[in-house]
Amino acid sequence: MTRKERRLLVLGASMTALGLATALVLLAFRDNLVFFYSPTELVEMQVPEGRRVRIGGLVEERSVERRGDTVVFRVTDTATTTPVTYIGILPDLFREGQGVVIEGALQQDGTFRAASVLAKHDESYMPREVADALKKQGYWQPGERK
């Protein structure tokens, strides 16, 4: 086998692998991209029920309620609030007034059913999406420490 043939072979194998990977990536992106919305955008963009999305904002003060296994609370970007239901154990840093990111889907009754609730490991840290969503509502200034 000459050097040229070997190069062609390696090139061919690389192209195959890259092509395969591209196909896998495109397929996976179609199904697995999760978009992020603030509660206001959730209403404005008319996100369809059942579509898996992330929302973020502050947990509204005095909105957390436990009903058996289920936790009910509201997430706000100060302009709009979304009611959320979640079954499971909330993260340690989940508190009223703190920023959270929630992944889940809108239900028919307009509540957001959470599959997972993310809060940070570090309480001085605001999830970036939440900070941006709040900034849009003119609420949060950078450099402010919670």
Add this chain to the structure above:
Amino acid sequence: MIAELGHYALILALVVALVQGTLPLIGAQRRTPAWIAVARPAAILQAGLIGIAFLALTHAFVTSDFSVVNVAENSHSAKPMLYKISGVWGNHEGSMVLWVLILALYGLAVALFGRNLPPSLRARVLAVQALIAVGFLLFIILTSNPFERLSPAPLDGRGLNPLLQDPGLAFHPPMLYFGYVGFSMAFAFAIAALIEGRVDAAWARWVRPWTLAAWCFLTAGIALGSWWAYYELGWGGWWFWDPVENASFMPWLAGTALLHSAIVCEKRDTLKSWTILLAILTFSLSLLGTFLVRSGVLTSVHAFATDPERGVFILAFLVLVTGGALALFAVRAPGLAGGGLFAPISREGALVLNNLLLTVGCATVFLGTLYPLFLEIAGGGKVSVGGPYFNATFIPLMVPLVAFVPVGSMLPWKRGDLAGVLARLRFAGGVAGATALAVLALVEGTSLLAAGGVLLAAWLAAGVLTELAGRVQLLRVDAAESWRRLVRLPRASVGMSLAHLGVAVFVAGVTGSVAWHTEKVQTMRVGETVEVAGYQFTLDGVSEHRGPNYTATSGQFTVTRQGAPVTRLRPEKRIYPAENMPTTEAAIHSTAMRDLYAVLGDPAEDGAWTTRLYVNPLIAWIWFGCFMMVGGGLLSLSDRRHRVGAPVRQAVRAGVLGPAKA
């Protein structure tokens, strides 16, 4: 006073690094021995100065000197000593000092142990290292001075994030950094070789041990981090495809590819430009990892103390280093002559396939990790790419890689016989098929996918053992003779087998913990029993107690199976008053075959408690597999062939460019 001394030492180190980064480079180009000779003492001096700075910072933490801002913000007088020390690198500024310290230590190692390197190559390597150090020292001194003072000094500090107050995490960052920074050695060697215009087998032989050492540290660091996430976060999982996790995984993938291509480069004197390119990419990904973790541009649940403005500096540095290195590569690589020829079916061919799959896998992880950033910059909205994407792209690429390992490691160099190798692996294939069928038939709830995972793990393990058995002529000569042969095998090849077996154990662990894992979330009253996967968890009571710097609510569970007691579990919820932060301490009972995992949640109404209970089969195999990979790497590293012997460079060889035309 000591803090100022540390600050001063850092600035001096910057000056020394500037000298070390320029004079030897010029000297090597102009062949001025006196300038070349500057590199070695400069590297030693630089390591000493950064060492002084690091000790000064450690001193401030140990003595709880709250007049230093960094200590006041990240330490507390009531903290146990271990966490006072680990607090040094538990924050941004300190972790950067640790970064340059490790960089300087690697430089020191080259200066001290690199006696068999040609002086000009050694000088260039140390100079490139010093230039990297200049970037990071500037970064520390200009944007993140760890020695800044605070006046008046507060009475007590704000404390270290309680999640970080854990023995597993105390050692996770140093391990990870020894890995990340270790790849700077391969990078420095690659740049030095490009400047010299000369890459040969001796060069590859010098690079391999450094790469292997870095790889061992990185593997251990990632495994430690994943273990920490498993027991400390209380989510029951061990890998979340979070950007911060991916940041450490990408250099690992590229580094693993580098490790394998360097073998081809050394043994067969071919794939040279590719190996150089991989060395550049691996270190660039390490820098990218540092950037992603430190800047917070990507939303990560593991983000600690991030600051976008500092990220810009690291990003600029990353562009400079990677861009500069790639430009140099573009100019110089075409001049590197190709080496020996090989047929597609050969050891070289198999290692090319390994590299192809690892780098493409790395590219899919890269794309998934950074896509949200690209899309947002392009104004396409905010997205997140989660676990399902990575499972759908990365795993299909890794399956053929793992499946091909036994075949590849049995193929001879230059030209191989695929049918012959497959025939020798008949028995391994039979064992793997039988194991998978047995699991499918005997274990309840086994999906075809799970059986596939078992098949893959068993095939790899049986294949590696077949290869090893072939080497020691097992059953063909008597057992004593086989044993003698095993003991006399080069450690590097035993290390390889051990590491590949580790991969098999890892794959089995992943399969088991994903396929048969059971999770239950519920509210329980005291005295209530819940059954999870055949185990009865009874909540006996909930009590309060006090630790050194926290108060805890702990639940007592008794676990029984078919009436026989198994264990008692005491998960806790802790409150750290200094930081005013709660943490969850999961209780885990671990055996080889399964983990029992209990988490105590919040109190629900009328005295009931939310609890989360898991049974995770085979999960300990994941970390044991990583442990075996590291063990294999270390064993291979201890092979004396890595240290003595070949590093004598042959005189100018045909087909290789002469020394740089200065």
